[in-house]
Amino acid sequence: RKTRPKPKYKQASASISRSSEEVILETFAEAQKRDPEHKKEWIVLVDGDPHQIKRVKKAAKKFGVKINIIMDLIHVIEYLWEAARAFSCKSRKNQEKWVFERIEKILQGKAGEVAGGIGRSATMRGFCKKRRKPIDKCIRYLKKHLKYLRYNIALSRGYPICTGVIEGACQYLVKDRMEKTGCRWSIEGAETILKIRALRANNDFEEYWNYLCDKEKKELYCSKYKDGKIPETSKPKGKPVLTVIKGGKQPVP
Numbered sequence: 001r002k003t004r005p006k007p008k009y010k011q012a013s014a015s016i017s018r019s020s021e022e023v024i025l026e027t028f029a030e031a032q033k034r035d036p037e038h039k040k041e042w043i044v045l046v047d048g049d050p051h052q053i054k055r056v057k058k059a060a061k062k063f064g065v066k067i068n069i070i071m072d073l074i075h076v077i078e079y080l081w082e083a084a085r086a087f088s089c090k091s092r093k094n095q096e097k098w099v100f101e102r103i104e105k106i107l108q109g110k111a112g113e114v115a116g117g118i119g120r121s122a123t124m125r126g127f128c129k130k131r132r133k134p135i136d137k138c139i140r141y142l143k144k145h146l147k148y149l150r151y152n153i154a155l156s157r158g159y160p161i162c163t164g165v166i167e168g169a170c171q172y173l174v175k176d177r178m179e180k181t182g183c184r185w186s187i188e189g190a191e192t193i194l195k196i197r198a199l200r201a202n203n204d205f206e207e208y209w210n211y212l213c214d215k216e217k218k219e220l221y222c223s224k225y226k227d228g229k230i231p232e233t234s235k236p237k238g239k240p241v242l243t244v245i246k247g248g249k250q251p252v253p
Helices: 020-034 050-063 073-087 092-107 111-125 129-144 151-156 164-178 187-201 205-220
Strands: 042-046 067-071
Touching: 020 050, 042 050, 050 067, 067 073, 067 151, 073 092, 073 111, 073 129, 092 111, 092 151, 111 129, 164 187, 187 205
Parallel strands: 042 067
Antiparallel strands: none
């Protein structure tokens, strides 16, 4: 069993003031910088939100790149668990067995077969409309995203099939800071904090801080002088003279 490779050159980002379309376009722009000639495989992991998928495709078209959209396996499993509880409401062991058997088939590229089997099983058992609701929800999800559930092909090519890296970033980038007890955020304040935390997570904070200090120096001081150069101050000769201020307890320079 080989050790799983770790992600490299991650760029974490988060925003609550910008739209999802803007964030997706920014992400594609970052990928474009890394692969301007589109020689690499572009993988996009999604959770099944139709608006998200639509915007991803729109961004791909704008950048003229072919992408491979893969449904996050964790979201698929969540739908399977809901259906499993409807089939077996009491036995946790039976639920696990039911879910694991269908996950294995889905990983083999048989999502359509799994959806059909779940539907036939529910019909044969004569479940009422209420009990079938999570089952039908799972079936619709699988059938709707069949072309994004080809995990057998993705695994054979070494593609990622889960969003663990993204979920982890949501935890340490957003939740650990923004959900502190007693915190109340404005949109502007929260956006600023998220940007700073992203810089820190990407190991870019020191470079950003140096840039910020240099920019403030130019705006506040260099702009006041000719050619933007601050004249050197001459150091006083001899020892500094201390003057006692009336009413003060300590002499000050």
